[in-house]
Amino acid sequence: MEDIKLDNLENKITIGLAGNPNTGKSTLFNRLTGLKQHTGNWPGKTVSSTKGYFAYKGRKYTLVDLPGTYSLFINSQEEEIARDFICFGNPEIVIVLVDATSLERNLNLALQIMEATDNVIMCVNLMDEAEKKGISIDIKKLEEKLNIPIIPTVARIGEGIESLLKTIDSIVSGELKIKPNKTIYDEFTERAIGEIENVLKTELNSAFNPRWIGLRLLDGDLNMKKEIKNILLKSNSGYSFNQIENILNTYDDLGEKIVIRLYDRAEAIAKDVVIHKASNKERLDKKLDDILTNKFTGYPAMLLLLGIIFWITIVGANYPSDLLSELFFRLMK
Amino acid sequence: MNAKRLIPLTHLPIGETERVKYIEDSHMKRRFLDLGLTPNTIVKTERYSPSGNPIAYRFRATIIAIRREEAENIFVSR
Numbered sequence: 001m002e003d004i005k006l007d008n009l010e011n012k013i014t015i016g017l018a019g020n021p022n023t024g025k026s027t028l029f030n031r032l033t034g035l036k037q038h039t040g041n042w043p044g045k046t047v048s049s050t051k052g053y054f055a056y057k058g059r060k061y062t063l064v065d066l067p068g069t070y071s072l073f074i075n076s077q078e079e080e081i082a083r084d085f086i087c088f089g090n091p092e093i094v095i096v097l098v099d100a101t102s103l104e105r106n107l108n109l110a111l112q113i114m115e116a117t118d119n120v121i122m123c124v125n126l127m128d129e130a131e132k133k134g135i136s137i138d139i140k141k142l143e144e145k146l147n148i149p150i151i152p153t154v155a156r157i158g159e160g161i162e163s164l165l166k167t168i169d170s171i172v173s174g175e176l177k178i179k180p181n182k183t184i185y186d187e188f189t190e191r192a193i194g195e196i197e198n199v200l201k202t203e204l205n206s207a208f209n210p211r212w213i214g215l216r217l218l219d220g221d222l223n224m225k226k227e228i229k230n231i232l233l234k235s236n237s238g239y240s241f242n243q244i245e246n247i248l249n250t251y252d253d254l255g256e257k258i259v260i261r262l263y264d265r266a267e268a269i270a271k272d273v274v275i276h277k278a279s280n281k282e283r284l285d286k287k288l289d290d291i292l293t294n295k296f297t298g299y300p301a302m303l304l305l306l307g308i309i310f311w312i313t314i315v316g317a318n319y320p321s322d323l324l325s326e327l328f329f330r331l332m333k
Numbered sequence: 334m335n336a337k338r339l340i341p342l343t344h345l346p347i348g349e350t351e352r353v354k355y356i357e358d359s360h361m362k363r364r365f366l367d368l369g370l371t372p373n374t375i376v377k378t379e380r381y382s383p384s385g386n387p388i389a390y391r392f393r394a395t396i397i398a399i400r401r402e403e404a405e406n407i408f409v410s411r
Contacts, residue, residue, distance in 0.1 A: 071367035102395040259366045298383040
């Protein structure tokens with residue numbers, strides 16, 4: 001986090017890149033930053049982090065590749081890092097990369113990020129894979145439902161990247177103002193959120209999003225609770241923290257309700273926006289799986305493949321190896 | 334009479350579909366919810382791995398492999 005602050009001093013604009021694992025984040029990351037990146041570890045964690053740089057229309061950007069996560073709820077170090085960065089790392093924009101072939105599940109994270117920040121851009125990646133599987137997505141309808149910029153991409157070949165850069169530029173220049181269609185919860189939950197918002201609004205400075213923090217606290221995010229406690233105690237608002245604790249004790253089991261609500265919404269959106277036609281690729285994939293993973297042919301297939309690899313290593317490689325030594329021998333003569 | 338009762342997901346035969354009714358509290362419960370295995374979600378047993386563990390389940394347009402010990406905590410109606 002420290003070197004990002006240094007980058008900010010150099011007037012670089014920080015952008016976070018979030019998404020489910022295996023959605024092509026690294027591919028997109030490499031497309032945007034080329035070789036201008038370095039990897040390391042997130043401080044105090046065993047998860048590797050990658051940071052890169054790019055410039056567009058006279059502005060410099062720092063792109064942070066966040067670990068792949070299915071949610072911002074902390075199930076493991078990856079979610080903690082992603083959540084910490086989005087909350088305390090102050091990115092100007094968060095790009096959430098979703099997989100066009102499993103939009104419904106990917107929307108969970110996207111909806112959560114939309115709660116954390118207004119400046120969200122969604123890239124629907126793997127559009128080529130989706131097409132092969134007979135899946136098509138009504139991007140325009142999805143945009144209407146979420147009210148954030150949505151860019152279809154095939155990061156592998158660079159399709160959509162120019163559009164993404166233009167969108168980033170228009171947000172930074174102030175030309176495009178985003179007001180995401182945030183998720184509304186049931187009355188009971190909304191009441192709980194409101195109560196916490198009231199306490200937080202007066203205590204926290206505007207850098208923090210009280211609604212989102214309220215949701216995380218009600219969700220059972222203990223790390224967030226600790227952070228907020230520290231912040232409130234530092235500014236001598238111990239009383240406020242007690243108020244929050246009381247609210248959390250009253251509404252103590254909302255975590256599941258929150259994630260269920262998010263998936264209900266994701267399901268409704270996907271139903272309206274994703275069109276599925278049967279495809280040959282799925283049938284072929286299934287046939288291969290039937291052979292390679294079933295009890296009777298699976299083990300022989302594995303042994304056969306291993307056998308081939310061993311043969312190549314021990315016997316097969318001798319042929320080119322002999323040819324090479326003959327060549328060098330002749331050259332020496 | 335079509336009496337519906339709860340069975341663990343591990344008892345759902347391959348190719349069959351049912352709705353999730355309840356997930357036992359465990360360290361994986363929240364992770365399952367975050368993956369979209371929420372109450373009332375339609376889940377289908379896709380296939381078993383050669384040793385019978387883990388088991389591939391299809392729900393919400395994706396396939397996820399779940400360890401047998403953990404799938405036993407998920408109950409569907411049948």
